[in-house]
Amino acid sequence: MINREVKKSPAFMFAVTVLVLACLALVFMGSLVAAPKLLFGRSLTAISPDSFPFVILTLMALLCVLQVGMQVRGFQIESGPALGKDGWYRGTYFFAILTGYALMMVPFGFQISSTIATALLSVQMGNRNWAQIAVLSICGPSLLYLGATRLLAVSLPELNVIELAYGSLLGG
């Protein structure tokens, strides 16, 4: 019978998750790793593409079993950082903004998506100075965009309309 405290500990759950993933990868290795290329019936490489993954996954599964075993036997019970429900809600909201930002960047362009994301994050962090939020969320992305694309000559996704506006403003 596994102690409830152990079962609920993040370390236990983490180790079990990695163990399950390693076992699943080992079981489905045949379909997850393509067959080696053959030339006249002979493999082109000295080791098969699944040899090294097989060794690594087996070792990982064994270590996870040991880790879980040690936790069950009470050798290692470490609790994670004590965070209340509020903390996790804030974390969920934060990662929801990040996910939205990641999904929006290409279709909406860097300027619009960054303006929305920076404004939301600033508000989440308690900023209620609307002028500051506006300056931050409009000037920040613009300066970064111009610096990256004009000085470092790297590309960031942007809508044609905005890119044309920058071009006409800066003369190119």
Added chain:
Amino acid sequence: MIEQFIEGFGLALRVDTFVMMGLGLFGGMLVGALPGFTTLMAMAILLPISFFLDPIVGIPFLLGIYKGGIFGGSIPAILVSMPGTGAAVATSIDGYKLTQKGKSRKALDMALFSSVLGDMSSDIFTMMMIFPIAYLVMQFGPPELFAVLLMSLVIIAATSGSNPMRALIMMLLGIWLSFIGTDPLGGVERFTFGLFELKSGIPLLPMLIGVFAIPEVASVVMRNEKARHLAGLMGERLTWAEFKKTLRTICRSTVIGTGIGTIPGLGQVVAAMMGYSAAKNASDHPETFGEGELEGVAAAEAANNAVNGPTMVPLLTLGIPGDNVTAILLGAFVAQGLRPGPQLFDEQGATVFAILIAMVFANLMFLAIGYLSIPFFSRLVTIKVSVLIPLVIMFAFAGAYVFRSDSVDLLMLVGFGIFGIVARAAKFDVMPMVMGFILGEPMEYAFGQTVAMANGDLAGFFLGDRQGALAVLLVIPAIGFLLWRRMRKTIAH
């Protein structure tokens, strides 16, 4: 050789060489300081400029970017726990803790001084030892490389935190992640689940920013640290006494970095981690490492900068670039009509020495420019959290995107951020995972080549032809065990 050296010394003392080297250093620091904007990217973009300059001006310009970029990466690593380059990952462990304690100035000063000292010493060493080292490195083959990579992984796992088993699990997880994509030996797909986006594997940069920076920012958000006053966090400057205390660590890390720099394929990340691990292991107070220890910053920075000079050894003598940055340098040499290889010293010995001498002088400029520009970069931490966090996230996203211009990288960034938070809550250190991820592919490649060389008889091959590599392989478990036991004992005390 002496005549070539004297002629090279005369060639190196050109005003335009120093001006362009200074520009390269500042540019490198600036780009390195922007999280996600790598030294590699800056060098690749600015490489064409060097084509229009004399070799003695153009190549030192690129070397300036290289040196400046490696140090620049430590600035966001210390100030916002966001390593600007992979080489600064180890720096962020103690550097950011020092910033949290209000000692960011000390951390940045230490990073600068140890970087310059490590870099300068290794450059002088490179100049003196380039011929004998080239001879030694020529003896290295895949079995030796595999043994060295495996040893570095074991050392890192054994010295990472107080629980080597968790470190090993994370390291193996990292190696597994490195399998995603195309097999380096046979070119077949592995663990891609049929997704085109995973064919080229998981990119390093979104992973680095995701597991190191995002959880750090997320924890500030989750703890609602609105009232955190970042203004005035700079603290006092580094004192001579504090610097003197770390001299032994800097020397050790310089030796480690110099050794690693001569071996193609290892690079700054391994050097920084090994330097850090060695310092922690040798310390009388290893428990303070990871909690804001100046020695930790010195160890990592001296080691990663000490790699810069020796990477020129395999590059110049054998034409083998040690990493992707030196691959760009190789391009610059070839474009200038200087084809690296043993004959280069006969044909263009004076030019080669001029470049090496310019590298040494660059360190003095590095010290001056770095010292003057620290306050400029440090303004980052005086910004309020509600302003800093949105900006950090924006830089992180822009940096992750520009690496490959692929929107999937942004989702990977968020995914790794969530993973980082979960691993942190479970007390599993993400550092070994990143190391496993970086070294997984070269290790498998070296192993595959070793098996091919052995022709099916690995035992006979190692016992007969590769006793050096075999000795390293046999010593690895013992090293790991001893390091782990010693660290446990010290922590228990």
